[in-house]
Amino acid sequence: MKSLRRFFTRLSGFAAGRREDQRWREEMEEHLAQQTADNLRAGMPPFEARRQAVLKFGAVEAIREQYHAEQSLPFIENLVQDLRYAARQLAASPGFASIAILTIALGIGATTAIYSVVDAVLLHPLPYPNPAELVRIEDDLPGVGAQGVGVSIPEWRDLESSGIFQSAAITGRGANVNLTGSAQPERLSFKQVTPNYFAVLGVDAQLGRTFDPHDSTPGYNLEVVISDGLWRREFGADPHILGKALLLDDDVYHVVGVMPRGFRDQGSTSEERNTELWLGAGFAGLPFPPPQRGLRLRSRVVIARLKPGLSIAAAQGHLDALVASLQKQFPADYPPETAWTVHLVPLGETVVGNVRQPLLLMMGAVGLVLLIGCVNVANLLLARAAARGREFAIRQALGAARMRLIRQLLTESLLLSLLGGIAGLAILFFTRKLLLQMIPATLPRLNDISINWTVLLFALGVSVLAGAFFGLAPALQAARLDPSHVLRQEGRGSKGSKNQKWTLDALVVTEFALSLVLLIAAGLLLHSFWDLFRVQPGFDPDRVMAIQTWLPGPNDPAADIYRTATQESVLLREILRRSRTLQGVEESAVGDRTALPLGHSHPTPLPLVREGIETMENQAPVIDSPIVSPEYFHLLGMSLLRGRLFSDHDLEDTPQVAVINQAAARTYWPKQDPLGKRVRLRLDAREQSSSATPPWTMIVGVIADARTESLAEAAIPQIYRSVYQHPAKDLAIFLRGQIDPAAIPDQARAMIQSINPELPVFGAKRLPDVVSESLAQRRFSMDIVLLFALTALLLAGIGVYGTISYIVSERTRDIGIRIALGAQRKTILHMILSQGLALALTGAAVGLVGAWIVSHLMAGLLYGVSPSDPLTFIGLTAVLVLVALAACYIPARRAMRVDPIIALREA
């Protein structure tokens, strides 16, 4: 309390600049006058009386300082003084200052940029209140090797009433719906959710309401909540939107609410990010299948909000108990061999799981660059400190305390780093739009990346840390100087202390080690990317364009004009026929979204039941099953190995046939001939309302493996079926030929809508673009790391150049003597070069160890290259050593050319 009051008085004194010198002088005068008077009275002569009074008073200046300090805050005053001095120092050597500030600015700017991404994506993945309570509930059947099998409706009800969760909601995976009735039919992405979905997320509507969490309509409740984006775009932010009827896939829904602007569905995949409609559904009545305990659907995702204060581990414990009791209660639905388990995953994890590693790698890489930058600035400062040795010696001799010197030097380096930080933020601020464009669109929460307070605070913290880091060594160095030694030596060619040389060497070695780590990481990523880029995809994307459409799927199956394959085939054959008349088109085919190569991140695999190994559907292995028209394989250049492809005679009423790829043959019929084998595939989302047992399908052909799922995966089992036997709603039309990519989307739209004007046409893409986009995220992390590695190499080169130059300039006199005594110039060159080489080799040795550790940590990001690939390790070490030698060569040549006469005379 007392000291607080004193502090504030002093602070106000400091702030007001109030100087009570006047009072002090008057008091002192009064004191001395009285003392002198007393002394006179005691009989001293006047001069002596005054002298004794002054003596008794004490050291005036010291007391004045004390008095002054009492009035103000000496710490801040010193700081201001130091700052002024530091600013003058920097202004005095603008070259040094600008290089140092630029280095730091780049380091801090880049670090802050990456941090802003990490902050939005990894640290705040969920834009909902109390995100830590949100979990995703996943069901596995490890006994039969099935993961993420989804829940059945009775299971969901058990979870809801288990007491573990405040609430648990089912959401369908994102899907599309056609909005008709406006000028142009539109395809919108929607999600069917249980009415308590928004209650689980804890978000309310900005206009109207969300669904009533207690609504228990078994099927769709025909209410729709729309996104802010859709409201503004499609309805002009109409304030009277509530109650408006929307025609979605030919069903009428009523708008009940508009979500707030910032609301975004958590979306586990990039396709789901733009959900614009939410439909309330009970998942238990038409058009959904009946709620049987054994009927689990993969398309159902369960998210829940834990009871407050319940940890995930504790909740998992309760959940395990629930699972055990359900297994006892319904033994027929949970056979022990399937080993049904349910586990909780933090919801944030499901959103960022696959980007964490690349982001952390980038953060690490940029951190290393910043560190190298700091080391460079430390190098510069050290050299400067050596040059300013005389200044420090004199100040020490005049009585400056070591602490005070260290403080002053640290102030200088902090000023440097803060200026660098500000410059870095400025660069970041002006380039942020450009930088955001570099980020692949598949990154979750891309739109939430911003330069906010956390990011600014981070930049400030990093600046301070960096300043302290690169300022400490030079400051300690300067304070350790022995003034008498320095002053005596001065003028006779100062020679840095052993200690100082050691520090310089250590810094250069650090730089080399760090840049080698980065170089090798970048090299491995480049290698992986190159391998992927050159990989034979097994299909030919060249000159192929894909255009999507979506057939409506009304809730009442009887109202669906494309319900059966036969009904749909009329439309498809007409589309195919007319598309061949489009300009430049040579071939055309149709398929569903799963057949779209590399264009989807989440196919919904189907359970595969083989004849002879019959199991319950939800215990069968799952397989990707594209639906295609017979022309598909030829159009994409996928070759038939055995048997036959589909023909136009495989129709709905002829025996069901399928074509599999080699991987499926190897996996499911090892050492057998798959031709003629029969399987059953339950259609999940597409035929969800039919509960009849699907017919047997015979395998008639085997095609070569193609990397249509992911370029990184050589062989994923796939089973193809004909679109003339299985209707598909999510259609892609493939066109091959000399097509004008700018004109074809409109031509295709006109062509499709001339057949059915209610069909939306969207997503026209060239397949080669799709292929390169599928590598975008890898390319992004590779580009970033490569950029950082090259920066690091450059900085390290500059660092070694600076150090060797410094050593040479310090040893000019020494070299002059050697040459005068007859040393060969070549020997001098060797001497200097070998010094640089020794530093580079030491750094490389340390760096190799670091790189080995890092490359094994990032093994998950590599493709086709071992994390300890000897070629990369050796090759890049050689590059580093070469750069070091080149950087040393310039100062070494200068050393070789030293003229002994000049060197000796000047020194």
Added chain:
Amino acid sequence: MPEKPDVPQGTLALMVLKTLDLLGPLHGYGIARRIEQISGDLLAVNQGTLYPLLLKLEHEGAIASDWGTSENNRRARFYRLTRTGHKQLQTETSDWEQTAAIIARFFDVKAENLR
């Protein structure tokens, strides 16, 4: 000239407060004189150091000061104890007495008393 002992840290403030308590408002020189007198000339206050201390006590609110006229008709600053200062003096006095008593007891102890 025999060195006079320095004033121990912190006690000077206590002495100032006590002096002001006893004698009422005083100017700086007066306080210095009184302290010297009371301590029997044993404490040669490095008299100037009194002024930063007075400023500090004033900032802490223990004393207050005003310009006035000294006995020989000069302008001088007079210091007086405030209520806070009075309270501070009381607590510090009792603290000091307690410490002194404990130390005194230690000095009184003889070896045989501890057996």
